[in-house]
Amino acid sequence: MTRNVICILFVFLLLFFTCKSEALCGLQGKPAVLLKNADQCRKSLYYSIKKQKYRHNWLKCIHRYKEIYTRYPKTDQAAWALYQSARLLTGLYTYSGRSKYLDEAVDLYRRLVDRYKNHCLADDALYRIGEIFYKHKKDLSKAYEEFLKVSTRFPSGDMRPKAIKKVKKLSSELGKKIKLSCKRHNTAQKVKLIAVKDIRHWSAPDYTRVVVDLDHPVKYSHHLLKADFKRKKPPRLYLDLENTRISAQINRVIPIKGDLLQRARAAQYTKDTVRVVLDMERIGEYKIFHLHDPFRIVVDVRRFKGGGEKDRPKTDLKKRAAIKASNAPQPGLSIQTIVIDPAHGGKDPGCNGLGGVKEKNIALSIAKLLARKIEKKIGWAVLLTRDRDIFLPLEQRTAFANMKKADLFLSLHVNANSNRKVRGLETFFLNVATDVASMMVAARENASSEKNLSDLQSILRDLMLNSNVHESSRLANVVHKEMVSLVSRKYKQVKDLGVKQAPFYVLIGAHMPAILVQTGFLSNPMEKKRLFSKKYQECLAEGICAGIVAYIKNTGGA
Numbered sequence: 001m002t003r004n005v006i007c008i009l010f011v012f013l014l015l016f017f018t019c020k021s022e023a024l025c026g027l028q029g030k031p032a033v034l035l036k037n038a039d040q041c042r043k044s045l046y047y048s049i050k051k052q053k054y055r056h057n058w059l060k061c062i063h064r065y066k067e068i069y070t071r072y073p074k075t076d077q078a079a080w081a082l083y084q085s086a087r088l089l090t091g092l093y094t095y096s097g098r099s100k101y102l103d104e105a106v107d108l109y110r111r112l113v114d115r116y117k118n119h120c121l122a123d124d125a126l127y128r129i130g131e132i133f134y135k136h137k138k139d140l141s142k143a144y145e146e147f148l149k150v151s152t153r154f155p156s157g158d159m160r161p162k163a164i165k166k167v168k169k170l171s172s173e174l175g176k177k178i179k180l181s182c183k184r185h186n187t188a189q190k191v192k193l194i195a196v197k198d199i200r201h202w203s204a205p206d207y208t209r210v211v212v213d214l215d216h217p218v219k220y221s222h223h224l225l226k227a228d229f230k231r232k233k234p235p236r237l238y239l240d241l242e243n244t245r246i247s248a249q250i251n252r253v254i255p256i257k258g259d260l261l262q263r264a265r266a267a268q269y270t271k272d273t274v275r276v277v278l279d280m281e282r283i284g285e286y287k288i289f290h291l292h293d294p295f296r297i298v299v300d301v302r303r304f305k306g307g308g309e310k311d312r313p314k315t316d317l318k319k320r321a322a323i324k325a326s327n328a329p330q331p332g333l334s335i336q337t338i339v340i341d342p343a344h345g346g347k348d349p350g351c352n353g354l355g356g357v358k359e360k361n362i363a364l365s366i367a368k369l370l371a372r373k374i375e376k377k378i379g380w381a382v383l384l385t386r387d388r389d390i391f392l393p394l395e396q397r398t399a400f401a402n403m404k405k406a407d408l409f410l411s412l413h414v415n416a417n418s419n420r421k422v423r424g425l426e427t428f429f430l431n432v433a434t435d436v437a438s439m440m441v442a443a444r445e446n447a448s449s450e451k452n453l454s455d456l457q458s459i460l461r462d463l464m465l466n467s468n469v470h471e472s473s474r475l476a477n478v479v480h481k482e483m484v485s486l487v488s489r490k491y492k493q494v495k496d497l498g499v500k501q502a503p504f505y506v507l508i509g510a511h512m513p514a515i516l517v518q519t520g521f522l523s524n525p526m527e528k529k530r531l532f533s534k535k536y537q538e539c540l541a542e543g544i545c546a547g548i549v550a551y552i553k554n555t556g557g558a
Contacts, residue, residue: 031068031071031075031077031078032077034067034072034077035077038061038064038067038068038081038084041060041064042061042065042084042088045057045058045061052091055092055095058088058091058092058095059092061088062088062089062092065082068080068081069082069085073115079115082111082112082116082125083108083112083124085105086104086105086106086108086109086112086125087105089105090102090105090128090132090136093105099137102137105128105132106132109125109126109128109129110125110129112125113125113126122154122157123150123153123159124159126146126150126153126154126159127146127150127163130147130166131143134147134166134170140170141174143166143170144167144174144432145432147163147164147167147170148163148167148431148432193243193244193245193272194215194216194241194243194244195214195215195244195246196212196213196247196250196266196274196276197215197249197250198213198249199212199250199254199264200213201256201261202400203256203257203260204402204403204404205303206259206284207260207300207302207303207402207403207511208256208260208261208300208302209298209299209300209301209395209399209402209509210264210278211296211393211395212239212276212297212299213294213295213296214244214294214295214296214297215294217290217292218241218243218244218295219242219243220239220240220242220290220297221239222240222288223237223240225237234279235280236277236278236279236280237277237299238275238276239299240269240273240274240275241273241275241297242273243272244272244273245268245274246266246267246268250266252265253265259281259282259303260280260281260282260301260302260303261279261280261301262280262281263279264278264279265277278301282303284301284302285303286302287299287300287509288300289508291446291505291508292446293446296395298395298508302402302511336407337383337407337408338374338380338382338383338406338407338548339383339385339400339408340370340371340384340385340410341367341384341386341409341411342363342364342366342385342386342412343360343413343414343506344359344360344363345360345364345386345389345391346360346390346391346392348447350414351414351415351416351523352522359414359416362531362532362537363412363414364386364388365534365537366519366537366541367384368384368387369537370410370541370545373545374548377545378545378548378549378552383400394446394505394506395508397506398506398507398509398514399509401511402511402512406512407512407513408475408512408514408548409507409514409515410516410544411507411515412517412519413445413517413518413519414519414521414522415518415522416444416521416522416523417523418523420523420525421524422521423520423521423524423526423527424494424495424497424520425483425494425495425497425518425519425520426480426497426499426500426518427476427479427483427498427499427500427515428442428476428499428501428504428515428517429469429472429476429501429516430501430503430504430507430508430510431501431503437500441502441518442504445504446503446504446505468511468513472507472513472515474513474551475513475551476515477499478547478551479515479517479551480498480499480547482543482544482550483517483544483547484543485543486539486543486546487540487543491536497518504516
């Protein structure tokens with residue numbers, strides 16, 4: 001009996017110290033051992049063509065890796081296990097042809113990026129997602145987005161150079177795809193010519209925006225002709241619009257008061273081609289793109305970089321003396337004009353809440369409060385795209401900021417969602433959307449479809465090389481952080497939806513850092529009540545203003 005008790009006690013002590021040993025050092029030793037075994041399984045599989053033909057061999061190795069990231073999620077080995085599992089699932093897809101394995105691989109890569117964003121494998125995982133969409137799913141737009149994420153989210157990562165090469169390659173492929181789509185559309189529309197309805201313009205001494213309005217999308221080309229001094233012809237920029245006709249209502253010759261363009265002319269060049277000619281006073285930089293719903297072609301012309309102080313709004317000159325005499329941060333002296341854009345207006349109410357609450361009214365109220373705070377606290381010139389309930393096209397708002405030589409551009413909005421539980425604050429800068437929710441927000445604010453927004457891939461393809469993208473991202477992050485921080489101190493249950501990127505029409509073509517701020521959801525009962533409150537609007541304006549100040553303080557050293 002005594003001998004049995006001693007044996008039981010010995011076994012108990014053995015188990016106790018074994019468990020304690022694993023608790024103290026097993027967390028470091030056991031995941032490493034499991035990872036080594038899983039790696040051996042994977043290498044054995046890769047070395048044998050025969051083994052690769054049978055699914056159970058793949059799943060056996062995948063299961064071994066799964067045990068690591070499931071049991072030991074806080075270890076370095078968990079990240080490696082997720083990465084290798086995803087690679088195995090991708091390999092299994094090539095043998096089985098089952099798309100579910102690709103979906104599982106993408107899920108594991110995303111889990112790695114989200115949970116281990118500072119791990120050396122995070123950018124590799126994001127790059128692999130791009131490869132899956134490019135090589136296997138044949139979704140060029142999605143692949144473009146994923147590779148673009150690598151360059152923006154991991155600017156110091158070793159995968160960034162490869163990702164940028166992929167972005168450039170896909171930009172070309174997407175451009176060809178869009179042109180082919182337009183060609184097919186125009187072929188189908190050959191029977192009925194599309195009307196060129198109007199030519200609008202906004203002009204300043206060193207900037208002009210011309211917009212050509214049409215009934216439907218068309219294929220177009222543009223060319224630049226140098227001045228012909230013998231024939232006394234100025235430099236000309238012209239667009240040929242295929243399968244189109246001149247509308248009876250259009251003004252065919254439009255004088256333009258500016259230092260860059262003399263006039264715009266439109267004529268029926270051939271029986272199915274309209275030519276729009278811009279006679280230029282001098283040749284500067286120009287950019288041509290199109291927007292949808294309704295379809296219009298936008299031409300931005302600006303003076304070559306340089307320009308003088310004389311073109312600044314007069315209020316700037318008055319403010320400058322006040323700035324120097326005040327306690328405003330010295331790095332901010334380079335920024336003198338801010339344009340605030342209250343969303344929607346006039347015939348466009350934006351989101352509607354119960355009780356007659358409209359987005360256009362809330363946006364205008366917050367904009368006026370913000371303008372007063374900026375002028376009072378910082379002393380800069382603040383201009384509003386609209387100061388009353390009027391309608392402005394999206395392209396006119398950006399043109400206004402460019403004409404006024406604004407140094408910052410902020411567009412204020414209120415959000416909505418079919419799910420009344422959705423709420424929170426979010427801030428956007430211009431780029432390709434990296435998630436479905438951002439694309440939906442952009443589609444609503446642009447009054448456009450997701451299908452048409454995908455066309456913006458070609459327009460935005462070179463934005464990642466534009467310094468404004470990076471500055472806009474920095475402005476968005478600083479403003480959002482200060483806004484959420486201040487509102488959270490004064491109100492409970494404030495949800496931070498973060499900083500995101502999306503293709504908003506109102507931000508396209510801005511010559512300065514530009515962001516779009518969503519101040520809450522009218523569809524959410526709690527936020528609707530707050531947004532209707534002047535006190536809450538004051539709080540939002542205070543937070544955004546604090547963000548602008550913080551951004552300016554760092555501008556001198558940026």
